Amino acid sequence: MNYESILSARVQKMKPSGIRRFFDLAATMDNVISLGVGEPDFSTPWSIRKEAIDVLERRKIVYTANAGMIQLRAAIAEYLKKTIHTAYDPEHEIIVTVGGSEAIDIAIRGLVDPGDEVLVVEPSFVCYAPIVEMASGIPVPIETKAENRFRLTADELRAKITPKTKLLVLPYPNNPTGAIMEREDLEAIAEVLRGTDIMVLSDEIYSEMTYGKKHFSIVELEGMRERTILVNGFSKAFAMTGWRLGYLCAPEPVVKELVKIHQYVIMSSPTVSQYAAIEALENCEEDVKRMVREYNLRRRYLVEAFNRIGMTCFNPEGAFYVFPSIQCTGMTSEAFCEKLLEEELVAVVPGNAFGDSGEGFVRVSYAYSLRHLMEAVERISHFLERHGGKA
Amino acid sequence: MNDLLNLLKENARLTNAQLAAMLGKTEQEVADEIHTLEQKGVIRGYTAILNEELARSTEVEALIELRVTPKRDFGFDDIAKTIMLYDEVESISLMSGAYDLALTVKGQSLKEVAMFVSQRLSAMEGVLSTATHFVLKRYKDKGIFIEDEEQDERSMICP
Numbered sequence: 001m002n003y004e005s006i007l008s009a010r011v012q013k014m015k016p017s018g019i020r021r022f023f024d025l026a027a028t029m030d031n032v033i034s035l036g037v038g039e040p041d042f043s044t045p046w047s048i049r050k051e052a053i054d055v056l057e058r059r060k061i062v063y064t065a066n067a068g069m070i071q072l073r074a075a076i077a078e079y080l081k082k083t084i085h086t087a088y089d090p091e092h093e094i095i096v097t098v099g100g101s102e103a104i105d106i107a108i109r110g111l112v113d114p115g116d117e118v119l120v121v122e123p124s125f126v127c128y129a130p131i132v133e134m135a136s137g138i139p140v141p142i143e144t145k146a147e148n149r150f151r152l153t154a155d156e157l158r159a160k161i162t163p164k165t166k167l168l169v170l171p172y173p174n175n176p177t178g179a180i181m182e183r184e185d186l187e188a189i190a191e192v193l194r195g196t197d198i199m200v201l202s203d204e205i206y207s208e209m210t211y212g213k214k215h216f217s218i219v220e221l222e223g224m225r226e227r228t229i230l231v232n233g234f235s236k237a238f239a240m241t242g243w244r245l246g247y248l249c250a251p252e253p254v255v256k257e258l259v260k261i262h263q264y265v266i267m268s269s270p271t272v273s274q275y276a277a278i279e280a281l282e283n284c285e286e287d288v289k290r291m292v293r294e295y296n297l298r299r300r301y302l303v304e305a306f307n308r309i310g311m312t313c314f315n316p317e318g319a320f321y322v323f324p325s326i327q328c329t330g331m332t333s334e335a336f337c338e339k340l341l342e343e344e345l346v347a348v349v350p351g352n353a354f355g356d357s358g359e360g361f362v363r364v365s366y367a368y369s370l371r372h373l374m375e376a377v378e379r380i381s382h383f384l385e386r387h388g389g390k391a
Numbered sequence: 392m393n394d395l396l397n398l399l400k401e402n403a404r405l406t407n408a409q410l411a412a413m414l415g416k417t418e419q420e421v422a423d424e425i426h427t428l429e430q431k432g433v434i435r436g437y438t439a440i441l442n443e444e445l446a447r448s449t450e451v452e453a454l455i456e457l458r459v460t461p462k463r464d465f466g467f468d469d470i471a472k473t474i475m476l477y478d479e480v481e482s483i484s485l486m487s488g489a490y491d492l493a494l495t496v497k498g499q500s501l502k503e504v505a506m507f508v509s510q511r512l513s514a515m516e517g518v519l520s521t522a523t524h525f526v527l528k529r530y531k532d533k534g535i536f537i538e539d540e541e542q543d544e545r546s547m548i549c550p
Contacts, residue, residue, distance in 0.1 A: 023548040036548035126550045175550075297394060297413040304412035347547055354550075370413070371402065 014133065017126050019353045022337060026347045033376045034347040034368075038175060040239040040320070041367045042294075044276075045287035048238060051279035052272050061271050066263040067255075068096025068247070069274045075281040076247055083207070084217040086225060092252040095259050096269045096277075100205045100233040100246035102262070105131050107201050107229045107248060108167070110258040112137035116166035121152050122355025123323075124171040125203070137166070143357035146325065149314050150179035154188040161192070167199045170218065173206035176354045176363035177323040178299075178316020183216045190221045200228040205246070206319040208237035208288050211296045213317055226251055229258075234273075236320075237288055238280040243273040295320050298366040298373055306364075309381045310388075322364050323351065329387045333359055339387070344379040395424055396433070401534070403437040442537050443529070450497050452481070452526040453504050457492040457512065458519040467491060470517050479507050490522070501525065 004012065019036075026032055043049075055061075067073065073090035080086055088094055097103040104127060112118060114136035120128045122141045129139035142160050144150045152170065170189070172181040181189075193200065200218060207215040219225040233246025250258070299322065306313040306324040313324035326336045333350035340346050349365075351358030366373060394414055398405060407425070411418045428434045443450065462469045467485050471492055475483050481495040494512075498504035508523050529537050 017550060019548055019550055023546070026547045032547060034543075034547040037545045038549050039545055041543070041545070293394070297398065300415050301409065301413045349548060349550070370398075374409070 010134065010136075014130050017353070019126075019349055022334070022341075022347075022350065022353075025338070026341055029341070029345060032341065032345045032347050033372065033379065035364045035366075035373070035376050036347040036349050037365050037367055038321075039241040039367060040236060040291065041369065042239040042291050044239050044243070045280070045284050047283055047287075048240065048276045048280050052276040055272055055275040059275075064096075064268045064271050064274055066268055067094065067259050068269055069271075069278070072096055072274050072278050072281075073247075075278050076249075079281045080230075080249065083215070084220055086217065086219050088249045089252070093255050094247055094249050095255060095262055096274060097233075097246045097248060097262065098266055098269050099235060099244045100203065100231050101127060102266065102269075103229075103231040103233070103246050103248035104128065104201065104203060106258045106261040106265075107231065107250075108132055108137070109135045109261055110254070111167050111199060111229075113166075115164060117162060117164040118166060119157070119160050119168045120355075121169060121171060121174075123150070123174070123176050123351060123358035123361075124169070124354055125175050126354065128169045128171075138164075140165075141355055141357070143355065144177075144179070145357070146314065146361070150174060150177040150323070151181055151185050152189060153185075154192050157189060157192050161196075161198070165196075165198050167201055168193070169201045169203065171203040173204075173210055173215065173318025175206065175319050176321050176349065176351065176358065177361075178319045178321045180210055180213065180215070180318040181218075182213065183221075186216065186218045186221060190218060190224050193227065194223045198227070200224070201231065202228050203231045205231065205233050206236050207232060209292060209295060209320055210318045211292075211299060215318070229254060234277050234280055238277075238284060239291065240273075240276070240280065243270065243276060245269055245273040245277050295366060298368070298370055301370065302364060302366055302373060302377070305377045305381075309377070309384050311380075311384070320365060320367050322366065323358075323361050324364065325361055327360055329384070331387070333362055337362060340380065340383055343386075344383045346376050346379050346383075395421070396428070399425075399434070399437075440532050440535050440537075449499060451499070451501055451504055452495060452497050453508075454524045454526065455494040455496055455508060455512070456486075456490040456522040456524075457494060458490050458521075459492060460517045460519060461491075462517065470515070473515070474512070477507075477511065479504075 073094040076094055077088050077090045080088055108131045112135040116137045117140050118132045118137050119140050119142050122143055132139040140160055142156050144152055202218050204217060219228045219230055229248055229250040231248050234240040302322045303313055303315055310328045311324035313322050316322050329336055333352045337348055337350045349363040351361030407418045407421045410421045459470050461467050471483055474480060479496050479498060481497050483492060483494045486493050496504055508521055512518055513521055
């Protein structure tokens with residue numbers, strides 16, 4: 001069989017995730033301390049797991065409504081009213097998806113026609129550009145800069161807008177940089193977009209993980225709710241990655257079309273997870289606070305530690321990553337990560353895996369215990385002693 | 392409980408500099424706060440959590456349930472404070488439920504602990520009954536796994 005001629009050219013052209021090769025390398029080694037994971041180290045809060053167990057014992061696990069259980073959609077609407085002061089109609093404006101990932105997928109597929117340009121703020125999570133390409137769209141990266149603390153500026157946005165621009169992917173709080181966008185930053189972006197037909201895909205999956213400042217959503221600004229598809233989910237906030245549950249919210253005409261894709265591809269999101277998610281939204285605020293407090297201790301520890309050993313690092317106010325510069329070593333991100341892995345058995349993720357503008361940085365996750373982080377910092381500081389840091 | 396105490400409970404060997412970074416305070420502020428907590432008696436001491444087997448300890452440990460008659464005017468405090476003076480007694484707590492005082496007692500051998508219970512505790516005025524349970528194996532102590540490392544089931548790297 002000549003699979004090359006059989007498989008879709010479009011899929012074959014797709015680059016595998018930039019961290020794949022690195023992942024394979026790390027997997028062959030023993031005793032590696034990893035700081036490379038993008039999911040919480042906490043267990044899903046017990047009351048959520050208990051709810052799932054009860055549901056398994058007592059109910060038939062059947063499909064739900066395509067858009068998700070109406071009770072869950074109502075709970076999501078309540079939650080959004082409380083957290084970002086924005087009303088969504090549970091009946092017509094919310095779809096419960098298989099993780100935030102599916103929400104991103106159907107949002108992009110639902111909007112993009114061949115040749116449409118999609119602006120992707122970078123560095124960012126790895127899935128946006130490949131999904132745009134699958135939809136025959138053209139991903140256009142907007143590179144954010146360390147000196148702006150990786151926030152998107154109005155000028156950077158304006159410079160990339162063309163008549164073909166269909167959508168802006170706005171991923172804040174940001175993976176991998178930990179950057180957030182505050183109200184005034186978003187206001188400047190909104191100012192550029194108002195009066196255009198450009199839509200926003202606001203990926204707010206890390207909205208609960210902000211430190212010292214409350215998350216602010218672009219939908220809270222005048223005129224933005226109507227042009228925004230809001231994506232969020234349960235994975236990060238409630239430590240529920242494996243439950244595969246997220247959601248998107250958008251005006252009715254948008255949801256009406258997107259739900260068709262969801263219906264044909266997914267039917268409905270996992271039923272047990274949906275029941276559990278209701279419990280999460282209704283009764284787990286304290287658990288979220290506890291986890292965020294713990295993340296914050298780790299975050300402060302790492303920022304101080306990296307700056308001390310010479311890997312300068314802006315103060316990230318969101319998500320659970322720090323994004324230190326490796327400039328002091330003179331290495332590329334990939335060379336740094338490979339050497340660090342080989343010499344000190346510490347795995348971090350090269351910044352360029354999240355877009356070219358991530359070159360010169362590495363992503364360090366603090367979804368690990370303090371003990372684990374301290375051991376890793378110790379090893380990294382030995383590494384820098386040999387490779388040009390000031391440690 | 393405040394973050395400082397939580398951190399120290401988890402690892403009392405964190406340096407003031409490390410604590411300061413984690414808490415967003417200065418080293419001096421942390422030092423002052425710890426000093427105050429010690430002065431006020433909130434922090435009573437610092438200790439290590441051992442895997443006794445690896446530490447080649449030959450000590451045996453027992454949990455002892457004690458039923459006692461409370462003394463007039465003094466309740467259980469009087470007898471508890473007498474018992475706690477024995478070096479063999481590691482901990483003593485007043486309990487709700489079927490018995491009154493819970494003790495952990497350490498000794499060099501089963502016999503030594505048994506003798507302590509029968510000769511010292513049982514003989515004490517006000518002690519109605521004792522029940523001794525020897526500890527065979529400890530799996531977790533003060534929130535820390537004693538034998539196993541906690542396994543990380545997540546893949547090593549993911550975006």
